[in-house]
Amino acid sequence: MPKGKTTPSDSNHPGRDSLQWNDEMDQMLLNALGEEANKGNRHDGAWTTQAYNNMVEALRSTIGPNITKNHIKNRMKTLKNHFAEAYDLFHSLSGFSWNSITRKFDAEDDVWEELIKGKPHAARWRKMQIKHYDILTELFATDRAKGNVAKTAKERRKQWEKENIDLNNYFEDTEMYVPNVGMFDENQFSPPNFEDASPQNGQTNPSGLNTSRGTKRKRNVVELVEDQYERMNESIMTIAEALKEGNSVSKELHQVAERQVEVAERQVAVIEKQVEIAEKQVTVIQQTRPRHYSESDVWDLLEELRVTDPFRMKVYNHLCDNEHKKRKLFGVPPHMRGEALIQMMTDAGIFC
Template sequence: MSPAAFMKLCEKLRSTGIVKDSTKATIEEQVAKFLHIVGHNVKNRTVSFFFHRSGETVSRHFHNVLRAIISLVDEFIFQPTGLHWAIDGTHSRVKVRRADAPRFRGRKECTTKNVFAACSFDMKFTYVLTGWEGTASDSRILKDALSREDSLVIPEGKYYLGDAGFPLKAGILTPYRGVPYHLKEYSTRGGGNEPYYSFPVMTDIFIACCILHNYLMGVDVDNQIIAEVDQELQQRGIDRSSTNQRDEMKEDSKMMKGKNNRDDFNQQPKDMMRWSEEMDLALLNALTEEAHKGNRHDSSWTTEAYNNVVELLRTTIEGHITKQHIKNRMKTLKENFGEAYDLFNSLSGFAWDPITRKFEAEEEVWDALIKEKPHAVKWKRMCIKNYDMLKDLFGVDRAKGKTSGTGKEKKKRWEKEKEKEKEFIDLNDNFEDIGMHEPESNYVEETPLFPSDFDAFSPSQSNQSNGTNATRGAKRKAHVAEATESQYEKVSVGIDAIAEAVKDGNNLSEKLYQVVERQVIVAERQVTVAERQMDIAEKELTIIQQSRPRHYSESDVWNVLTDLGINNNCKMDCYRFLCANDLKKRELFGVLPEMRLQALIDMMAEANKK
């Protein structure tokens, strides 16, 4: 950045009113500290030593400049009306809590955030959406970017160029799937250094860097760097063309070899498996058991977990099941579950019904959702199998995107927060900015002990001299008192702002309480419906049991003959007769116990006649 561009940037930041000059730190110094931290990824401690400032002062100046730069987003990041642009996603390292790490650790070894950006062919950013977790796919972030308040606009008849990670749809032009693009560029990318700031601050820093990039492309274009980048891309293109030629030769040889093999042997079909609902349930139960054993670390399953699941499923399910079968099925289940989870997880007014396996809500709630998101109409009648188990297994590690946002959305949110405050509290004001001076305790006005002109000396003149010293001391004390009173006034304003925020929080709590009450009513209705369904199921089961014919074993026949008191000579004959004739056996057991002896005598007499 040239000195002229630096001074112009400082003037723009001064015009925002967020960054101000103080008695000990000018705007130029504050901006220089910010650029040094962002450009070299240094710690706060290093900058405080270099600029001879405390760590608190450096941190305060850094965040003030950061917010001031983001406030310029409307001026430097906007969506033009050109012919075509390009979109892509990139991963940037972040520092998050260990509990949140699985949502940020995708294909990379470290925790990252996925940043979605659109740029024009004059090397300027036109749209930046940051804050999504590293496990979120590019297609999912694109879907979110098209439906946000500050959405990505695709004019009719125009299109964006994207990579294979985006879906092929109207306005998005993706490459042909059969060709590997940019493999050399991907292989040379690194993970980057670990950041020193928290995840929310890193999202703001990324947006600020995009704004600074667009600013420099307009006022201070470095043609030398652009030429170096172009030369590097051309060299990569030459290397990539030679690599593609070798790959094509290998592919041709494989195709010829495969053709010869097909001429000699019949090609074996792929090892495909069709999963039923019972097989899915067995798989989820096995995975849940392995998770309880501790064979899952940061959303990744250990080799022992896969081996145990394969062994268990082979004993319960017919067929040859491999580890790859389980991985493929888990991927399919996660994709189907993720669509429903992303839609209903953060919505109020919906409750999951495990009996009907659907999300239940009032009609007006469904109508509002379908009006906002028409694709949600299918979930009104579609069942979701094993949703509870899938939520326990994969819901925690699912990317939510709650911290995502664009620069315009952040600016709008800060403006709303500012409107709630009665008076803007300047973060630049501090006791160090006030011109407070130590009283000159050693100051003594030199006056002769014995004046040469005794006649000119009078008590009034002496009193006047003492009054001058007293006035100076009073001015110093008044200056300190005014400064202290000013700070107390600012603290009072801050307390009032906190009180207003607490009041707003109470209003929000009341609204949330009303929503919870409605959900409780819906849950009670669902419990009543479930109880009725259970009663109906019990009655149906009783009817089925009563209508089903009962099977009487040989031991039951022998016990009945013993209870009737038949002597041993006739007991064996009656036993053989009843065991050989199922109809007579059911007839005997169908009569009352006190009438069974007479019924048996009649049966035996009738048999003897025949």
Template sequence: MGKQKSMEAPSSSSLRWTDRMDKFFIDALMNEVVLGNRVDGSFTSHAYDNIVKECSEKMKLPLTKDHLKNRLKTIKKNFNEVFDLFGASGWGWNEVTAMFEYEDEVWDSLLQRKPEAKKWKNTPFPHFNLLAKLLSKDRATGDESGTAKEKRVHMTPTITESSDKSEGTMEGKMGDSKDSADSKKGKKRKATEDIFREEISIIKQGLDNVAQALREGNEVIEKGRPQVYTTQEVFEELSRMELDPITRRKAYRFLNAKQMRVRELFGLPPEERMVYLMEMMINE
């Protein structure tokens, strides 16, 4: 028998991405950001190696870097379009329907100004919140799939800002180059710290909610739970009554035999307890 043929990678045109596949992909991208494998808005080769491996295993498909780069290019294009239309204008994004929602008159006004928004009125855009965390800060750097020349153009404003501080000297430019590199490293660290801080905040909020629910539950339990009196409290109460030692010992055994008797007795005003105790012992 011949050897079983290994699964061939699908062509980019034949590969159909689903929302579930996109979620795997976006999660993998976010993880690489946390690991520091995105530099100047572009994912490193090492990042793509990790993502190819992770997504291929989860999706059960022999994916390649080209598959992922092409998909990211499409995701960025759609995100930029959606973000420009809705991201900064206070529109509500419904996580359940994965669509932007507002009154019809607001939609009508938007469509008059931007007819291209029509397709998003009834078209879901899943994972918008995740993509906003991943892509909104890097939109100024352009599409990472662009050419090296395009990337240099996108980087020019950053270099120009550094050059303005150098007062035109060569020493200043060299110093600013170092400052720029340090600044990029600082931004990468800050982006990673921001993601960690946000995730920790979400976890903390969840733990706070659980703790609050436990506290409220314990309060309800405590309110509904009958009070239990100790034998010492029973003896101290009997000692305050004018009882002879024999009667006091009998009353002590009688009350401690059933907590219900103790609660019944302690529910009365102190001045009525002795008479009620005698009545209970006689009628028992």
């Protein structure tokens, strides 16, 4: 057996969901619960399926390989019930404090006597221990602060068992308890006790026979229904986790698409810049490259300058035969080309 592993006691083999817990095992369970709470595997007081899987794996490595989810749930219910009684009694009282050494609530004698005078059932807490109260407070105090919603299934069943429902009064005087289903966790949802809703509350047992066997059978039915509700709640939590994971994937895809759009926009900007540079380069090339002027360009220019017929042909032939003078004339601004042509032709002896 590995060193440090706690061996669960299963003497007399009471059943596969039964386990005798000790103080060390409780500490390991509470540590696992705290770790899962810190991971965010608890929503509105309900532990997720992933939380239970993680706890089973952790406790199997420290307590023993036979630990199951039901062991954890049953022990957690027991710890919560014990804590709930102490918390509901002491958390709002002044003068009391939990002693981590003695694991009891400490107070002055007169404070105890005043409490016991108003609540006689509190007397037993003067000597009774409650272990790990500090850790239990961190884990479950918020649930208790929610009032009736924080009640466990066992507590709520006890409440219903105290209610006397008479099926012959047409429910006119019956106070109906309507729970807020949306705020229940998987350890809190419980249907009413079928025994109280049975006809035996409306009429007596004529034979006077012992009905303990029937009562036990009805309680087993209640426990079965509770288990079904817990399974349904776990399925809902699984679906919620899947939806949450799907939303996360959708968000990641949306972020990827946004990054792709940003990259595409940057690429478009680069292409536009390259086009702008290319257009400037074409302009520079066009400006620096010598232009070729055709004979028709020369003739159109002479008509534009209204050179008369006796001289038009001579000027045309002179410019077409002299490429340098032709480019020189076209290089002059349009409004000065007439004056430049007269000077050029006068120098050539065409205009006298």
